[in-house]
Amino acid sequence: xxxxxxxxxxxxxxxxxxxxxxxxxxxxxxxxxxxxxxxxxxxxxxxxxxxxxxxxxxxxxxxxxxxxxxxxxxxxxxxxxxxxxxxxxxxxxxxxxxxxxxxxxxxxxxxxxxxxxxxxxxxxxxxxxxxxxxxxxxxxxxxxxxxxxxxxxxxxxxxxxxxxxxxxxxxxxxxxxxxxxxxxxxxxxxxxxxxx
Numbered sequence: 378x379x380x381x382x383x384x385x386x387x388x389x390x391x392x393x394x395x396x397x398x399x400x401x402x403x404x405x406x407x408x409x410x411x412x413x414x415x416x417x418x419x420x421x422x423x424x425x426x427x428x429x430x431x432x433x434x435x436x437x438x439x440x441x442x443x444x445x446x447x448x449x450x451x452x453x454x455x456x457x458x459x460x461x462x463x464x465x466x467x468x469x470x471x472x473x474x475x476x477x478x479x480x481x482x483x484x485x486x487x488x489x490x491x492x493x494x495x496x497x498x499x500x501x502x503x504x505x506x507x508x509x510x511x512x513x514x515x516x517x518x519x520x521x522x523x524x525x526x527x528x529x530x531x532x533x534x535x536x537x538x539x540x541x542x543x544x545x546x547x548x549x550x551x552x553x554x555x556x557x558x559x560x561x562x563x564x565x566x567x568x569x570x571x572x573x
Contacts, residue, residue: 379519379522379523381510381515381518381519382407383508383510384434385506385508386508389434391407391434392406392407392408392411392434392436393406393408394406408434408435408436411430411436411438411439412436412437412438412439413439413440414439414440416440417440417441417442418438418439418440418441418442419441419442419444419525419526419528419529420438420441420442420443420444420548421443421444421445421465421468421521421525421528422443422445422462422465422551422566423438423441423443423548423551423552424551424552424554424555424560424566425555425562426438427441427551427552427555427556428555428560431555431556437552437556438552439552441548441549441551441552442529442533442544442545442548443544443547443548443551444468444472444525444528444529444532445462445463445464445465445468446462446544446547446548446551446569446570447529447532447533447536447540447544448462448463448468448471448472448528448532449461449462449463449569450532450536450540450543450544450572450573451532451535451536451540453572454535454537454540457572459569460568460569461567461568461569462567462568462569465521466484466487468528469483469524469528470483470484472527472528472531472532473524473527473528474527474531475524483520483524486513486516486520487517487520489513490513490514490517493513494514494517539573542573543572543573547570550570
């Protein structure tokens, strides 16, 4: 099950409120969960997410596993000179074990969303700020995470112990990078860190 949390609509309450308590289990807030050092959070490049979470809501991600770094680490086992990370679409299609139907749907939604939501592809960010969210916005949001667990499990199995340690360390550096005053978006972010 995937939940799409509308942070624009909920604001800071999205991070401080907890679900209604229905048992003896005390549910954490979203902020507590994202900052918990024992729960692994899987991202495909956490930098922009942590930048927004930290600077808008004071949330600092902990215990992040970046599948983008894991993918380049896995690729370097057979192609040691790999210098650049791959984007989420290539990683999902390469490591997500998608069926033909899933692959077709994923590609169609990705193409439609890119044209509608992203200015460099002819769209506008305003299309993501309209409420209620369109079906395409909801599908695109959910699609961004639906295959992450599959990718994580596959690439995590393929990495040697030293590779897993490298991914954890470099993931933390990525999360912390956006806290620096020198942090900038740009093409330089596609350069992979040095190999373990």
